[in-house]
Amino acid sequence: MTDATPHLGLPLIAASQAQKHVTHNEALGLLDALVQLACLDKDLAAPPPSPAEGDRYLVVAADPVGAWTGLAGQVVRYSDGVWTGAVPRAGWFAYLIDEADLYVFDGTVWASFRRTLTAIQSVTRLGINTGADATNRLAVKSDAALLTWDDVTPGSGDMRIAVNKRAPARDAALVFQTGYSARALLGSLGGDDFSLKVSPDGAAFFTALTASAATGGVDFASTETVLASAATTDIGGTGTRRVLVTGTATITRFGGGADRERFLRFAGAATLVHDKEMLALPTRANIVTAPDDTCIATSDGAGHWRVRHYQRADGTPLALGVQALAPNGYVRLANGLILQWGLATGADPDVSVTFATAFPNACLGVWAQPVARDAGALYGTQVSDVSTAAFTIRNRCATGGTVTGAGNVPTYWLALGC
Numbered sequence: 178m179t180d181a182t183p184h185l186g187l188p189l190i191a192a193s194q195a196q197k198h199v200t201h202n203e204a205l206g207l208l209d210a211l212v213q214l215a216c217l218d219k220d221l222a223a224p225p226p227s228p229a230e231g232d233r234y235l236v237v238a239a240d241p242v243g244a245w246t247g248l249a250g251q252v253v254r255y256s257d258g259v260w261t262g263a264v265p266r267a268g269w270f271a272y273l274i275d276e277a278d279l280y281v282f283d284g285t286v287w288a289s290f291r292r293t294l295t296a297i298q299s300v301t302r303l304g305i306n307t308g309a310d311a312t313n314r315l316a317v318k319s320d321a322a323l324l325t326w327d328d329v330t331p332g333s334g335d336m337r338i339a340v341n342k343r344a345p346a347r348d349a350a351l352v353f354q355t356g357y358s359a360r361a362l363l364g365s366l367g368g369d370d371f372s373l374k375v376s377p378d379g380a381a382f383f384t385a386l387t388a389s390a391a392t393g394g395v396d397f398a399s400t401e402t403v404l405a406s407a408a409t410t411d412i413g414g415t416g417t418r419r420v421l422v423t424g425t426a427t428i429t430r431f432g433g434g435a436d437r438e439r440f441l442r443f444a445g446a447a448t449l450v451h452d453k454e455m456l457a458l459p460t461r462a463n464i465v466t467a468p469d470d471t472c473i474a475t476s477d478g479a480g481h482w483r484v485r486h487y488q489r490a491d492g493t494p495l496a497l498g499v500q501a502l503a504p505n506g507y508v509r510l511a512n513g514l515i516l517q518w519g520l521a522t523g524a525d526p527d528v529s530v531t532f533a534t535a536f537p538n539a540c541l542g543v544w545a546q547p548v549a550r551d552a553g554a555l556y557g558t559q560v561s562d563v564s565t566a567a568f569t570i571r572n573r574c575a576t577g578g579t580v581t582g583a584g585n586v587p588t589y590w591l592a593l594g595c
Contacts, residue, residue: 211263214252215272219280219287228255235271235280236262237287345369354379365390406447413437413476422447422466430455433480443470449484457483460495460509462534467491507533514541517592521570526582528570529562536565536594543568548587551576558588565594 180191190197219235223243232255236248244260245253251262252271267284279290302309307318326336342349342365350364358379366372369390374382384398402415406424413434422428423444429452431439443466451458458464469490476482487495505519521530532540540563547556555575562569570590574583 211252214270215274216252218275219273224255224260230256235273235287340364401442406445412439412441412474413480413482415439428456431474431476431482434476435478435480437476439474441472441474444468455481457481459484459487462507462509464495505533513595515594517594518590520587520589522585522587523570524584526572526584526586528572528588529567530570530590531567532565532592538565538595540565540568540592540594543590543592545570545588545590547572547583548589550574550583550586554583556583556586558586560590568592 214233216233216235219237221234221236222238222241222245224245225232234253236245236251236253238245239249241247241249248260248262251264252269253260253262265282265287267282269282270290271280271282271287272278273280280287281290282288297303302314303316305317305319307316309316324336324338326332326334340349340351345365345368348362348364348366350362350366352359353361353363359382360376360379362372362374362376362382364371366374371388371390373385373387375385376382383400386398387396388394389396397418399418401419401421402417403421403423404410404412404415406422406426406428408427409430409432410422410426410428411432411434412420412422413432418438419440419442421442421444425445425447427448427450429450445466445468447466449458449464449466450456451461451463453461464484464487467490470488471490472487473485474482475485489495507515507517509515515534515536517532517534519530519533521528543560543563545558545560547558549556551574553576557573557575559571559573560568561571568590570588572583572586572588573580574586
């Protein structure tokens with residue numbers, strides 16, 4: 178019979194042994210040291226200066242000094258003013274209080290038990306920093322989570338997350354919440370098409386976009402928001418791409434939304450005011466809308482809007498619309514030329530005319546035709562002092578061989594420039 182137990186090395190009481198209490202107490206002391214083993218530290222190479230009775234340490238230093246000399250790799254206990262060691266065996270566990278970690282002895286070194294876990298199979302629930310439940314069988318409470326490619330096995334360099342559903346009619350999706358109330362769903366929802374749905378309250382959901390599984394085509398769903406016209410008609414703040422503008426107000430701004438795109442439809446005769454910085458219009462002129470006219474407007478990063486396309490409901494080209502019927506007006510042609518016209522009348526023979534809009538670069542020519550006032554007279558008109566902003570009409574009248582200046586002569590004129 179041996180004099181110690183095979184696993185913990187507890188001393189055994191021999192038959193007819195004297196002072197049995199000594200051996201018994203020694204065994205109890207070892208049990209107290211090794212059972213429910215919790216050590217204060219493992220990173221010291223020498224005993225602490227003021228140990229308490231019963232303090233335990235793992236001595237992992239290769240060459241400990243002081244009272245720990247010769248106790249390398251052992252579990253040491255301070256008792257009755259003396260440090261004693263116990264040689265660990267493979268499979269021993271020790272809880273390190275300073276690290277809040279469990280260590281296991283593999284027969285050679287002490288290693289973190291957490292780091293030795295290489296596979297966990299078929300666990301029914303897992304909660305990280307929180308509790309998992311029957312519905313959320315995996316729960317993580319963290320400010321961030323990282324899933325990265327495998328560089329150890331080695332892996333392929335790819336990282337994929339699979340969300341699998343039983344049938345097309347089911348959902349495979351990510352749910353984004355605020356205060357545990359859903360605000361967005363992203364995935365294949367009730368079909369194989371990929372879609373994004375949003376909600377203001379977690380109850381009613383609106384489809385923002387759908388990508389067809391069959392064709393790959395993307396469809397942006399959008400309701401038409403009704404917005405009353407005003408000096409600043411904030412189409413950028415509507416939250417929808419389609420906007421119905423009502424009323425007859427004069428609109429000078431479309432609001433300050435940056436990098437937006439809007440499809441507008443008008444319900445009445447509002448007036449869009451051209452401003453090359455804040456609201457640039459296709460003809461660089463004001464536009465009076467009509468019911469069911471439509472346009473596409475976009476804004477830049479500074480919130481400055483530009484109407485990219487304007488379509489009248491009756492199909493009339495914008496540059497040849499109501500302005501062509503006015504006695505004085507102008508149109509900007511598709512090739513960049515500007516055509517202006519008007520009717521000028523003045524008491525003096527020489528009449529100064531200012532163009533409705535100045536030509537940006539040059540006036541290419543002005544043509545004028547007077548309206549005869551007297552049947553027995555011959556009227557003629559000259560054009561002079563032509564600039565990008567104005568010109569002068571000079572009316573003359575010939576009667577009986579005499580030419581004189583003629584005032585109050587209605588004169589139609591036409592000018593072309595760029």
